[in-house]
Amino acid sequence: MTSIKININDVAQHQVAAQQLLEFAGNERVFLFDAPMGSGKTTFIKSLCHYLGVKSPVSSPTYAIVNEYEGDSVRVFHFDLYRLKSNAELLDIGFEDYLIGTNYVFIEWPELSMTFITSAIKVEIKFENNIRYIYAQLIKTS
Secondary structure, X not given: OOEEEEEOOOHHHHHHHHHHHHHHXXXXXXXXXXXXOOOOHHHHHHHHHHHOOOOOOOOOOOOOOEEEEEOOOOEXXXXXXXXXXXXXXXXXXXXXXXXXXXXXXXXXXXXXXXXXXXXXXXXXXXXXXOEEEEEEEEEEOO
């Protein structure tokens, strides 16, 4: 399967949706969240983190650029690249190092990161007939 569509209209569905998305991703650990402001990117990332065993509060890294969380034997890095203007800013924070290993990397506003990504799960949040869905697909850039 190269893509998946998951209903996330109700927050109560998010835990099942998080499990479905992570199972779909398999060994892929980089997730690119492409959706309009206010569409629920951070809310769904909270559900993914909860499913991965993160106990600490999960919040938007809008001003910090990246938040780090410890889960059940996994580390999660949650990026919000909305405020960044250039690839040089990504290099300044050591972005490439976050992509190494078995860490989960969730990236909101991923456009600038694409030059560093070789493969990822692209996650789009869309509305269809007033129902919110996640559309996810594996992308390879090289």
